[in-house]
Amino acid sequence: MFTATDPTTVGSATMTFLDALKVALQACMRANPRVVLLGEDIAGGAGQGAPLEGAMGGTFGVTKGLLEEFGAARVLDTPISEAGITAATVGAAMAGLRPVTDLMWASFAPKAFDEIVNQASKMRFMSGGQTSVPMVLRMAVGGGLRAAAQHSDTHYALFTNIPGLKVVAPATPSEAHGLLVASILDDDPVVFLEHMALYTVRGPVDPSAGPMRLGELGVLRAGSDVTIAGVGHSAIMALEAAETLAASGISAEVLSLRSLQPLDLDGLVAKVGATGRLVVVEEGPARCSVASDIAAQVGELLFGDLRAPIVRVTSNHSPVPFSPPLEDAHRPSSSKIVVAARRTMGRG
Amino acid sequence: MSAHQLPLGELEQAYRRMLTIRLFEDRARREFGKGDMPGFVHSYAGAEAIATGVCAHLTNADMITSTHRGHGHCLAKGVEIIPMVAELYGRANGLCKGRGGSMHIADFSRGILGANAIVAGGVGIAVGAALAARTLGDGRVATTFFGDGATSQGVLHESMNLASIWKLPVVFVCENNGWAESTPSSYAVSVPRISLRAAGYSMPGATVDASDYEAVHEVARVAVERARRGDGPSFIEAVYRRIGGHFAGDPEGYRSKDDRRAARDGDVIPRTFGVLQSRGLDAAMITAEVERDIVARLDDAFAAARASEWPDVQGASNYVYSN
Numbered sequence: 001m002f003t004a005t006d007p008t009t010v011g012s013a014t015m016t017f018l019d020a021l022k023v024a025l026q027a028c029m030r031a032n033p034r035v036v037l038l039g040e041d042i043a044g045g046a047g048q049g050a051p052l053e054g055a056m057g058g059t060f061g062v063t064k065g066l067l068e069e070f071g072a073a074r075v076l077d078t079p080i081s082e083a084g085i086t087a088a089t090v091g092a093a094m095a096g097l098r099p100v101t102d103l104m105w106a107s108f109a110p111k112a113f114d115e116i117v118n119q120a121s122k123m124r125f126m127s128g129g130q131t132s133v134p135m136v137l138r139m140a141v142g143g144g145l146r147a148a149a150q151h152s153d154t155h156y157a158l159f160t161n162i163p164g165l166k167v168v169a170p171a172t173p174s175e176a177h178g179l180l181v182a183s184i185l186d187d188d189p190v191v192f193l194e195h196m197a198l199y200t201v202r203g204p205v206d207p208s209a210g211p212m213r214l215g216e217l218g219v220l221r222a223g224s225d226v227t228i229a230g231v232g233h234s235a236i237m238a239l240e241a242a243e244t245l246a247a248s249g250i251s252a253e254v255l256s257l258r259s260l261q262p263l264d265l266d267g268l269v270a271k272v273g274a275t276g277r278l279v280v281v282e283e284g285p286a287r288c289s290v291a292s293d294i295a296a297q298v299g300e301l302l303f304g305d306l307r308a309p310i311v312r313v314t315s316n317h318s319p320v321p322f323s324p325p326l327e328d329a330h331r332p333s334s335s336k337i338v339v340a341a342r343r344t345m346g347r348g
Numbered sequence: 349m350s351a352h353q354l355p356l357g358e359l360e361q362a363y364r365r366m367l368t369i370r371l372f373e374d375r376a377r378r379e380f381g382k383g384d385m386p387g388f389v390h391s392y393a394g395a396e397a398i399a400t401g402v403c404a405h406l407t408n409a410d411m412i413t414s415t416h417r418g419h420g421h422c423l424a425k426g427v428e429i430i431p432m433v434a435e436l437y438g439r440a441n442g443l444c445k446g447r448g449g450s451m452h453i454a455d456f457s458r459g460i461l462g463a464n465a466i467v468a469g470g471v472g473i474a475v476g477a478a479l480a481a482r483t484l485g486d487g488r489v490a491t492t493f494f495g496d497g498a499t500s501q502g503v504l505h506e507s508m509n510l511a512s513i514w515k516l517p518v519v520f521v522c523e524n525n526g527w528a529e530s531t532p533s534s535y536a537v538s539v540p541r542i543s544l545r546a547a548g549y550s551m552p553g554a555t556v557d558a559s560d561y562e563a564v565h566e567v568a569r570v571a572v573e574r575a576r577r578g579d580g581p582s583f584i585e586a587v588y589r590r591i592g593g594h595f596a597g598d599p600e601g602y603r604s605k606d607d608r609r610a611a612r613d614g615d616v617i618p619r620t621f622g623v624l625q626s627r628g629l630d631a632a633m634i635t636a637e638v639e640r641d642i643v644a645r646l647d648d649a650f651a652a653a654r655a656s657e658w659p660d661v662q663g664a665s666n667y668v669y670s671n
Contacts, residue, residue, distance in 0.1 A: 036483060073483060079513070084506025087472020088479055091490070094461055095411060095480035114503070118466050119473065127454040127462060128445030129667040164668050187670035262669075 012206040018199040020173040021062045021138075023207050024180035025100065029070050032098060035184060036074045038085055039102030039138075043067040043077040059104050060140060060199050082111035086137065090119045090189075093135040098184060106139040106193065107153040120189040121164030132187040136180070141169075142195040142233055142283055143331050149319035152327075154283040156231055156290045159191045160260045166214060169193040171235035171256040173203035178212030179258060185211055195233035195283075217267045218256030226277040226341050229255040229268065231290055234281040234313075234332055241337035252341055257282075260290055268294070269301050276307035277344040281332050286317040308344040313337055352566040356627055360634060362404065362561050363620045366396035367638045369420045370617050372429070375646045376419065376436065377596045384654070386438050387449045392420030394558075394591035395523050397616045399424035401564035402491060402521055402584075405572040411459040411477045411490045413470025416451045417523075418463035421493055427455050433649040439656035446659040447667060459488075467528075468494055468501035471520070475507045478516035478575075489575045491519040497528030499542050508549040508581070517575035519568070520546075520583040523558070525590040530602040546583035558588035559616040561623075589614050 015023070029035045042063040044056025057064020067075040078085045082103055089101040103109050109116065116137070123133050143152040159167045166188050170176040176194070183190035220235055221242050230238040235256040242252040253275060255268070272278045278298055280291040291312035299310055313332045321327050342348055354362075373391045380389050392399070395417070403424035406412070414421040422432060427443070435442030436450050443455055454462035461477060464470035474492035481488035498504055499522060511518050522542050526533055539545065546553025552574070554567045564586055571582035589611030593600045600608070624631040 034484075076514075079506070079509060081506035081510060083503040084472050084475070084510050087469075087503055087507060088476035088510060091413075091461070091473035091476020091478075092480045092483075093476070094456075094473065095477035095488075095490075096484055096486075097480045099476075114466055114469065115472065119464075119469060123462065124670065125667045126444060126448045126452040127456065127667075128443070128447045130444070130454055130456040131461070132670045166669070 012204065012208065014202050015173055015205050016199065017173045017176045017201050017203070018060060018062055020177040020205045021180055021194065022066070023205070024177045025063065025066060026069070027207060028181060028184040029066070029074065034096060035098045035100065036076065036092070037063060037066065037100050037102070038076045038078055038089060039063070040078055040080055040104055042102050043072065043075045045077065048077065058102055060196070063102065082108050083115055086112035086115035087119060089135050089137070090115060090123065090133055093133045093189070094123060094131050098134050100136040100138060100184060103137055103139040105151050106141040106155050107150050109137070109139055109155065116165070117162055121162050124188070125164055133189045134187045136183045136190045136192050138192045138194060140196045141193045142197055143320045143327055144197045146322060146324055146327060148322040152320035154315070156193065156260060156282055156284045157288055157293070159193070160290055160293070161288070164189065165261065166190040167193070167260040168214065168258065169195070169232040169260060170258050171198070171218060171220065171230070171232050173201065173205045175212065175218055175256060175258050177205045177207060178209060179214070182211035182214050186214060193232060197233050198236070201236070214259045215262035215264055216259060217264045217271070218258045219253070220256050221252070221254040223251040223253035223275070225251045225275060226279060226344050227253045227255060227272050227275045228279045228281065228337060228341060229257050229294065231257045231260065231282040234283055237332060237334045238281055238337055240334035241341065244334065244338050245341055250341060250345055257290070257294070265297055269298060272298055272302055273305055276305060278306070278310045279313060279337060279340045279344060280310065281313040281337055283315055283332055286314045289314045308346065311340040311343055313340050352562045354562050354565060356629065359562065359620070360624060360629060362400050362565070363624055363634065364638050365400045365424060366561065366620065367617060367635060368642050369396045369399070369423050371639065371642045372423060372646065373419060375650070377592065379650055380596045385436055387451070389436070389450045389596045390417040390594065391592045391596060392417055394588045394611060394615065395525065396420055397558050397561040397564045398521065398523050398586045398588070399493070401561055402519070402568040404565055405568050406459070406489065406491065408458055409488050411461050411474065411488060413461050413474045413492045414453070414463040415470065415493055415495060416463060416465045417495070418453060418493070419450070421463070422453050422455065422460060425455070425458050425460050427453070427458060427460065429645055429649045430652055433653040434656050437653040437656070438658070439653055440659040441656050445667070468498035468504045470494065471498065471504045472507040474518055475511045475516060478511065478518035479514065481517055482514070487576065489517045489519065489572055491521060493521045493523060495528065496522060496524040496526070496533040496537060496542060498522070499545060500528070500536060508545070508551070508583070511581040512549040512551050515578070515580035517578065518581045519571045519575055520581060522583070522585045524585050524587045526607070527590055527594065529594045541585060543583055543585040551581045551583055553583040553585065555585040555587060558586040559614045559619050561616060561620050588616070591615065
């Protein structure tokens with residue numbers, strides 16, 4: 001069941017984003033018995049009488065197969081109780097475990113709003129540093145699956161606005177692996193946002209490389225005319241856009257804003273300082289977005305050096321529509337990014 | 349007369365602890381009235397038997413979660429008075445370095461995972477702590493204190509269900525004082541006894557009169573032993589009447605004279621005084637001794653807190669992240 005993802009057999013290899021997450025979980029669980037997994041359907045009934053081969057392993061299959069190796073005491077299927085599960089995750093983290101909890105879709109996270117906003121994020125602060133809360137909340141974000149408004153949210157800004165949380169959004173399989181390992185090793189609560197469109201994307205992963213540091217940018221493509229910084233799947237769209245731009249003689253640098261909190265502002269400012277132009281892309285709704293925050297911060301520091309106003313590309317400020325043409329119009333796309341980049345070049 | 353009589357020395361010790369909590373709370377309320385204590389305070393007066401009777405069965409390593417009305421839990425779990433009072437005043441030497449205050453007192457060295465100012469906020473945290481204890485196999489028990497108002501919160505029900513299906517070593521202690529702020533539990537709770545909720549989650553539930561220390565001690569013993577054995581969670585409803593208002597300064601216009609009188613008549617402190625007296629102890633002498641001792645300690649603690657340094661404002665954003 002595990003042959004394609006076992007780190008002892010894959011070494012440095014090409015694998016899907018999904019398998020990169022699985023390998024990261026597996027490595028952390030092997031290294032530390034305090035790492036436990038909780039979530040709805042993560043074992044998928046296996047261990048509770050259902051046949052192993054039919055078990056779900058999470059809605060998207062990230063945890064499929066982990067039960068066999070680690071047992072039901074460390075891979076815990078939970079009832080549909082987001083608030084209760086998240087509260088238990090906070091308590092378990094404060095009492096000695098390193099729980100990794102799968103909330104399935106980010107649209108379900110609001111069921112646990114108190115546990116995220118008031119409990120996980122504030123415990124260290126309110127206790128004057130007596131405790132830390134080493135937990136990871138994994139959840140799937142993003143549109144494109146025609147999943148409609150209550151299964152498509154991209155809450156990058158919502159979580160980044162909560163002091164005490166770290167917020168991570170990988171764009172590539174390599175980032176997925178390195179950042180999940182780093183998040184599990186980190187002593188603070190990390191919200192780990194996996195874009196659904198990325199699960200099947202393949203890319204090189206070196207499991208022996210270990211954790212990526214939180215608070216760094218990923219450089220996905222070098223370029224000299226304009227910097228396009230994208231979050232998660234938006235960074236992959238930006239890569240596509242960069243190809244198109246290259247055909248018309250515009251050299252676009254593409255960055256993955258893979259760590260939203262902490263944010264590598266210095267690194268970003270250095271990059272934008274070199275090109276003088278910035279397009280920020282993220283899939284959340286427009287108002288108070290991560291794109292707005294980054295545009296403001298970079299703008300304050302680089303106003304006199306910018307060659308063009310910073311352009312934001314986000315979703316519309318609306319719930320995600322169901323109908324395919326409406327959803328496509330609602331979200332960022334590589335063509336919207338191309339238009340934005342051309343605008344910064346005065347070629348709008 | 350309680351059905352479960354404790355050895356006299358043990359009851360006397362419990363009385364001393366309960367009286368200490370009462371005197372602390374009376375003093376905190378008076379000092380709060382002077383206007384130089386920031387925030388709000390919520391008095392534990394009337395509930396002393398619950399924290400004292402439950403914590404009598406807990407070790408330092410056992411974990412509790414507490415509420416906005418949590419001073420009694422802290423004192424029963426052994427918190428030192430000087431840093432506790434300093435925290436009430438938001439000082440640098442407070443238990444939480446002035447980041448928490450009355451509603452967020454925590455002392456992890458004594459297993460206090462924090463008072464929680466969100467109603468039912470600590471319940472699920474205790475369930476998670478119990479999950480950690482079971483996973484690590486270290487024998488710790490988690491106890492969560494909460495009010496009757498918390499039993500109307502969804503997360504409490506989710507947490508009781510989780511604790512039951514996983515058979516976790518956790519004790520749910522509902523301190524039913526009859527009032528969710530100004531809303532009577534007779535109106536807001538759909539069952540005549542909150543302990544009936546326990547059956548819905550296949551765990552034992554008991555209602556106990558919190559003016560009877562020995563009765564509280566006994567139901568807590570059964571529940572903690574059950575958790576410690578690995579047999580799963582229990583639910584205790586301890587009924588008392590809130591002696592003061594929801595918060596210090598609450599005029600309680602919503603409350604009848606009869607209800608306030610009932611609270612005074614059911615006060616655990618004079619009741620336990622009477623029990624000690626009836627069993628041949630000089631309760632007046634014990635009371636005077638505790639008062640002498642605690643008044644001196646509180647004089648010192650409140651004076652020290654007022655004289656303590658404020659936290660350095662350069663550190664206003666400290667302790668948000670570990671690294």
